[in-house]
Amino acid sequence: MSKQTQIRRITVPQIAARKGGDPIVSLTSYHAHTAAIVDKVADFILVGDSLGMVMHGMNSTVGVPLDLMIMHGRAVVRGTERALIVVDMPFGSYEESPNMAFRNAAKIMKETQCGAVKLEGGARMAETIRFLTERGVPVMAHIGLTPQSSHVMGGFKTQGREEETWDAHIADAKAVAEAGAFAVVVEGVVEPLAVKITRAIDIPTIGIGASAACDGQILVLEDMLGLSPWTPKFVKVYGRLGDMIEDAVRAYADEVKSRAFPGEDHVYR
Ligand code: KIV
Numbered sequence: 001m002s003k004q005t006q007i008r009r010i011t012v013p014q015i016a017a018r019k020g021g022d023p024i025v026s027l028t029s030y031h032a033h034t035a036a037i038v039d040k041v042a043d044f045i046l047v048g049d050s051l052g053m054v055m056h057g058m059n060s061t062v063g064v065p066l067d068l069m070i071m072h073g074r075a076v077v078r079g080t081e082r083a084l085i086v087v088d089m090p091f092g093s094y095e096e097s098p099n100m101a102f103r104n105a106a107k108i109m110k111e112t113q114c115g116a117v118k119l120e121g122g123a124r125m126a127e128t129i130r131f132l133t134e135r136g137v138p139v140m141a142h143i144g145l146t147p148q149s150s151h152v153m154g155g156f157k158t159q160g161r162e163e164e165t166w167d168a169h170i171a172d173a174k175a176v177a178e179a180g181a182f183a184v185v186v187e188g189v190v191e192p193l194a195v196k197i198t199r200a201i202d203i204p205t206i207g208i209g210a211s212a213a214c215d216g217q218i219l220v221l222e223d224m225l226g227l228s229p230w231t232p233k234f235v236k237v238y239g240r241l242g243d244m245i246e247d248a249v250r251a252y253a254d255e256v257k258s259r260a261f262p263g264e265d266h267v268y269r
Contacts (some may be wrong), residue, residue: 003220024216032079073112113249122172133180141176145188160193
């Protein structure tokens with residue numbers, strides 16, 4: 001009989017149980033070695049489809065293919081051992097029908113070994129979320145500003161500036177919670193709406209550009225490290241990695257050009 005590997009990662013029920021408790025810490029990651037660092041502090045790591053923009057220079061997430069998500073998902077699972085890994089379902093891989101969503105979610109889970117998937121959309125995705133969760137796929141929902149719909153929304157715009165739109169956002173939150181989502185990302189909404197959404201549902205809200213009122217927070221790692229060419233206004237930048245990389249690359253170029261490059265130590269160990 002084979003020995004069962006002990007489950008050490010943070011689980012979906014553990015994240016769900018954090019509603020109203022200790023704030024949930026989360027970051028995106030797309031890469032094994034940075035994920036290993038993030039793994040030391042994050043409760044869950046999202047392999048977000050923002051990787052299309054951050055890693056591959058696309059101008060939106062719409063062009064991200066399923067295979068790319070799986071490739072980066074595998075790398076992040078390989079690099080980590082503690083955090084729950086959530087992989088985004090990219091645009092076009094789940095909207096058409098619950099069956100299609102299940103087929104692609106199962107492919108993501110089998111091929112990456114991640115613990116959950118995330119998909120965008122509120123009430124309109126409730127039937128699909130129920131279909132997936134009833135069949136063993138844990139789903140994190142994503143409401144408010146949903147970047148995959150940026151063409152319909154007319155860009156990346158803060159949601160809920162007009163109070164008359166709040167009921168629809170709250171209905172979205174209730175619909176995904178009732179359908180079985182274990183948590184919901186609330187992106188780019190005004191603070192009073194984030195407060196109302198968080199109070200209206202019994203699953204954790206994970207804010208991004210939605211104030212500190214949520215049950216947890218997520219940021220794109222490269223944004224908070226100062227590595228993205230463009231960073232949304234709400235992001236606090238905790239590092240200056242872009243500047244550090246430029247300094248290091250310039251120092252290297254100077255040494256190469258002046259033949260001061262350290263030759264003797266230049267062997268593989
Ligand atoms: O794709 C992504 O990185 C995301 C986060 C911004 C929540 O969905």
